[in-house]
Amino acid sequence: MHSKPLEPLARELRQLLAELSRVTQLVEKSEVGCCGLTLAQCHLLLVVAQGEGGGTAPSDVATTLGLDLSTVSRVADGLVRQNLLVREVDPADRRRNLLFPTAAGKELVRFINQGMNTYARTVLEQIPADKRFAVLESLYLLIAALRKAKGGCCCE
Structure with a gap:
């Protein structure tokens, strides 16, 4: 052991985290850019589409993505204008709205997921077969x- x-x-x-961030952002931008979405719109749409069908509260999206509520609202507005999301009143709390993907939103999510899954498979093919599980395990450890x-702020 080292x-x-x-x-x-x-x-x-x-340095490796910075490089990983740059590489993955370039991939995400090229993958999502062809769909006419910003990266923020793509992430928000994917989070809402992962919901169990009962709608997703903007506050839950904000927590998941680490964004403030006003940013989520602004990004969601763009997706509503593009007919990819709809807002509906929460039947359990009429003061609150829930976000739902439209049929067009669900189709776009399928397209994005298919492209990203193909890319992930291509990446895995570049890693020797006997190291693939070790790479995934290491990523889980790193994320945790x-x-x-x-x-991580230099001021702390």
């Missing part, structure tokens, strides 16, 4: 560590 000091590993991790560590 016993490299933590500080150089931390720098290397930071990132959630646990929180923060």
Whole structure:
């Protein structure tokens, strides 16, 4: 096992995370851009479409995506104008609206998911077969560590 000091590993991790972020953003932008959506609209539409059919509250979308409610509302407005989402009053609490994907929204989600699944399969094909599960396991560990560590601001 490697016993490299933590500080150089931390720098290397930071550089790798930055590179991973750049690469995945480029892929997402190219994949979503062809659908006429911004990245924020795509993420919001995907979250709403994952709902169980009972609608998704904007506050739940905000929590899931780590956005403030006004941003979610503004992004949702654009999707409503494009006929990809509808807002309906929550029958359990008439003061609240729920977001639902339209038929066109569901179809677009299917198209986006199909494209991203094809891309993910292509990525996995680039990794030696005997290392694929290790890569996935490492990503789960990394995500858990990132959630646990929180923060990251240079001012803290």
